[in-house]
Amino acid sequence: MKLLYAIQGTGNGHIARAEDIIPVLKEYGQLDIFVSGAQADIQLEHPVKYKSKGLSFYFGKNGGVDLLKTFGKNSSREVYRGIKDFPVGKYDLVINDFEPITAWACISKRIPCIGLSHQAALLSSQTPKPRSFDPVGDWIIKHYAPVKNYVGFHFASFDRNIFTPVIRRRIREAGITNKGHYTVYLPAYDDKKLLPILGKFPSLRWHVFSKHTNTPYHFRRISVYPVNNEEFTASMTSSAGVLCGAGFETPAEALYLQKKLLVVPMKRQYEQHYNAAALKEMGVPVIKKLKKKKSVDRIQEWIDSREAVKVLYPDIAPEAVGCALALAEKTNLNNSLIDQ
Secondary structure, eight states, rough: OEEEEEEEOOHHHHHHHHHHHHHHHHHHGGGEEEEOOOOOOOSSOOOOOOEEEESSSOOBBSSBBBHHHHHOOOHHHHHHHHHHHHHGGSSSEEEEOOHHHHHHHHHHHOOOOOEEEEHHTTTTTTTTTOOSSHHHHHOOOOOOOOOOEEEESSOOOTTTTEEEHHHHHHHHOOOOHHHOEEEEETBBBBBBHHHHHHOOTTTTTTEETTTTOOEEETTOOOEEEOOOHHHHHHHHHHSSEEEEEEESSSHHHHTTTEEEEEEEOOOHHHHHHHHHHHHHHHHBBSSSOOHHHHHHHHHHHHHHHOOOOOOOOOOOHHHHHHHHHHHHHHHHHHHHHHHH
């Protein structure tokens, strides 16, 4: 069987998860890999056959998506040409991790496509939802990389075909310690905006990993580093707690490591508000936005707390991939019966 694994390259989570998904997919047939999008800080350690700018979202510096930059750097003509020209017809099945080019190409060329992503889990009616409805964000989740059949990942198994997170082997095999510092990853905030807030806790050590600096520097007891996968992992596994956006992989890894977790969902990023709703339901504290006066008390409460939320995240990559392939086989069989 010829398989194509299409991966969203915006952010680091999709790439990190792919490292554990790819070896399992290779057991089912000949595998090619496509990565589209920008803004990832880590590189896939497997050969990538196809690459594309895709349709990317760009982080701002004030806690949200930079809409002007996002529209300026994306070309509808290039996206349309990518959908039209991508050779999905060469494959028996496309496994899609929220990747729009191949999702739409499969629809137009009637090629079997199964979603295997965190975003797919948000399509379920059983998944916790934000209190405030965002029609634009909802449309993006449903239509950015549309799939009819999917296997999803979430912080808990909220529904059928929804699995707990794929935790990187590097995290599973890491030694877990507590050296007293706090690890920070808020890519939608300029580090210069974080320093006045974190500086309100002068007795604490902070490791800030920023997309907005190329050179490490120190301010009092705050160390700011460019995003580096190895250094970030080392910091997080030895931290007292993790302050991060309400993405998926980083909060999931912090929960797996039994670290205290505090999340700040990104503005204009509806998926993160879904994630924040699920995390809040599990007992993880959430701050809607970082403001110097209002946030300090909430952060202090979190620092003073002693207990981390307990989770059980076994290695489910083989089971999830097997479920996706079984779903594809069942879907193809049903389609064959309909065609008859």
